Amino acid sequence: NNPVEYAVHRRTSFASQLATIGTLTPISIHLTCCYQSIHKYLRHIMRSAGRTVLISTFVSLPVTRSFSTLIRSERAQARLVPQRSLAKRSHASSIWGEIVVFGALFASPGGSEITDTKKFDAKQLDFAMGYLNKHHSDLLADFATVFTEIGEEKAKKNAFSGGSFRIEGAKIVGLDATGIDLDVIVKARSDREAKIKRTGMKLDVDPIKAMSRVHKTLPMIPREYLGTNPVDDFVRRMNRLCLIVNRPAVTGKLIQLAIQIGGDGVGKVHDNLYLNQVPHNRFVRQYFYDMASDAALDAVIQCSEGKISNRMKMTVMFxxxxxxxxxxxxxxxLELTRDVGIKLAEQNLRVRICVQSSMGVGIFTGVPKQLSGVATLLQRMDWQSGEGEENEGMIGNYINFGAIGKEHVANVGQDKKGKRVEQDDVFILICPQSxxxxxxxxxxxxxxxxxxxxxxxxxxxxxxxxxxQSSQGQQGVRGRQDRMDFADSFKPIFHFSNTYVSGTSYFPILGSLCKMNPSALWVAHQRRDLVQGGEVYVPVLSTEEPPTGDLIMSSFEK
Structure with a gap:
């Protein structure tokens, strides 16, 4: 109603003035400059002020036209200048005019807004937009229906008469790691021809109110999981929206897209693992050892920074x-445990590796078959810790062994002989089970x-x-919920397991489910044999939480 006018002379002075504007303040900006540079100029000064344009309407006016004649009332509608008109005139550097920008500014939210300045390059942008427009136009139409004001308009007009307003398609005209711009094809019953409406949406968005019952929202991607690579950030946020609109099969294709156009390889599994062949090749084993060790180190670092809980679990089930x-x-x-322990010890962390001891009462004592002899073998295996070897002095100093129980937690102090005892920094427990x-x-x-x-x-x-199973219901009824809650308190920091036809048949391997590190997403793969020989693991599904078996199988291509 009372727009504040700013005559812009210098970029720095304009940015400093923007910093004083309150949130959601309507403003008008008078700029006299070349059409060709206006968009780049505005983006720069908005970024300098730490603000973001929420709504912007560009109106081309002659220099001689009065500003007061443009706004006739508080609901005055500004005429949009199509991009093609600007494109035709931008080549003439002698054409100048006055650009008036109406909009609302708001401070960058503290949620999952990316502060990284890295952007898509031209090839990535062109490939991503071309792929989505060619193969997933129906998905974009769903986005327009569920997340934009056009969906609100559709819901209102169809409230009394179904089919009064239809969204017939959509096309991406712009994107970055935080949002997309869409040209949506709409047709009302009273219109002879379909119209194109342009709208924009952030990737961190919830369904509109009219669609919230049908399409349930999902938690936003945590901010600390983003900001590493603009391609991966874009795909991860897009996958959340795909799950909201009930299109999980698209998530795997977007993971493939990110791998192709320059992402960090999130969700990629090495080709030609041949896990159906046992014993595995040494390269295959070392491949999993390295991934698990890196994930453990990342988890310990994030735990020290307070980002994740100190209760962690690794599931390695090839x-x-x-x-x-x-x-x-x-x-x-044992080799996996050794690699994880050495990886942490190399960071000057004192690691205690624990194997549960015998359990039971009287003559009914023992250890699980899976752990039979593990405690002895663990200490006798080659750690390269002897004199002159690679890990000289590591055993007994940075790596120690123990069992499961509070008495095996070492704190700073002295032992019975008066020798100084150093505190354990990390505990690794091998296959604890009842x-x-x-x-x-x-x-x-x-x-x-x-x-x-x-x-x-x-x-x-x-x-x-x-x-x-146990007599007297000790492990069946009493305290069951508490035990389940305790088990669930251990969060996955690394996961790899294979997918089979059924729970009792382990051949052939159909695919895999993996989570590469504590902040990574869950990716399901389908194993495919190549005609010329070899095999590949193709991403088919991506979720933030562990997917169900039915969802994984439904994503496999027949």
Missing amino acids: PEMNPSMDSYRIGTL MVGVESSIMGPLSEMVDAAGDRPVILINPDLSDK
Whole structure:
């Protein structure tokens, strides 16, 4: 109603004036400049002021025209200048005019707004827009229906008479890591021909009110998960929207798109792993060891920064690590643990590797078959810790061994002989699990150890914290909810498992499900054999939470 006019002479003075404007303040800006540079100029000064244009309407006026004649009332509608008109005139550098911008400014929100200045390059932008417009125009139409004001208009006009207003298609005309601009093809019953309406939407958006019952919203992508690569950020946010509009199959294709146009390879699994062949190649084993070790180190760093909980778990279930299969190899489990422990110890962290001891009462004691002999083998294996070797002095100093229980948590102090004891920094627990029978639950010793560790990282490798059969209902009824809550408190920092035809058939391998690091998304892959030989794992599904088996199978191409 009372727009504040700013005569702009210098870029710096304009930015400083913008910084004083309150949120959601209507303004008008008078600029006298070449049409060709106006868009770039406005983006720069808005960024300098730390503000974002929420709505902007560009109106071309002759220099001699009075500003007061443009606004006749508070609801005056400004005439939009089509982009093609500007394009025709931009080549003539002698053509000058006055650009009036009406809009609202708001401070950048503290949510998941990306502060990284990296953008799509020209090739990435062209490829991404071309792919989405050619193969997923129906998805873009769904976005316009569920997330934009055009969807609100459609809901209102169809409230009394269905089919009065239709969205027939949509096309992307602009995008970046935070939002997209759409040209939406709409047709009202009273119109002879369809019209094109332009609208924009942020990628961090919830469904409009009219669609919120049909399309349930999902949590926003946490800010700390973004800002690494503009392509990956864009795809991750787009995948959230795809799940909201019930198009999960598109998420895998967008992951493939990111890999092709310059993302960081999020969700990519190495080709030609041949996991159906056992024993695995040494390269294959080392490939998983390296991924798990890097994920563990990332998790410890994020835990020290307070970004994630200190209760963590790693699930590594390729065939040689799966105890349900006859291909299970105890040496692979030990080698994985060794690589993870050494990776952390190389960062001057003191690591304690623990294997649960015998459980039970009287003659009914023992350890799970999966862990039989592991504690002894773990200490006897080659750690390259001898004199003159690569990890000289690491065992007994930076890497120690123990069992599961609060008595195995070392704090700074002295032992019985008066020797100084250093505090453990990280705890790695190998396959903690309960056994069948009374007094054979791992939950008690494990919870006591976690409490004694305080805020220090506790990493479980391939845990099985489900209840087992027992007399007197010890692991069946009493305290079951508390045990389930405790098990759920351990968050995945790395996951790799194969997908099979059924729970009892382990051949052939259909695909995989993986989460590469604590902040990564879950990606399901379909294994495909190549005609010329070899195999590839193709991303088919991407979610923020572990997907169900039915959702994974429905995403596979037949």
